[in-house]
Amino acid sequence: MTPLAPSLSALVRLRAERPEAVAEAAARRTRRRLIRHPGDRLMIIAADHPARGALAVGDRSLAMANRFELLERLCLALSRPGVDGVLASADVLDDLLLRPPPAHRGQPQRVAPLPVRGVLLGADLAADQDAAYGKWRDALRLPTVRGLVVGRSLLYPVDGDVTLAVDTAVSLLRPGRDGP
Structure with missing residues (x-):
């Protein structure tokens, strides 16, 4: 068995x-169950920005340029309950596969390359965090929306609190149960 990189x-x-x-x-990674029911939701952390040259976050033009910081933030985001996976370039996915799994999962992280995705524009936390969460909540009420794919904002x-941002986004997927 391949040792993971701590x-x-x-x-x-x-x-x-x-x-x-x-x-x-x-080859060892597990796959999440399929979305089969209308109430099933998916939470994907988007990390494809560096591959597209989109490195800015708010007024920090190179915020996502530090690969090691990005990997640490991704590992933190993926460690949160309710996060299903990550959208990223192949090299980032490779690095994530070689990291120890998040503590709550006890298994390899669920990762998959997703080359095309729909985008909800105008939901940048850097501008107004509450407004962004409101736009995501509204989008999740649409019958064809099955989850969130969010990156830089989380x-x-x-405020620098990745855990709180991810947990808040995950709570939007389960209104009335454990969040807004």
């Missing part, structure tokens, strides 16, 4: 010394 330096070393470790980790919130 630190970023171990990750770099593992990728350099055992490139086959990515394929081994991918990984780089204005």
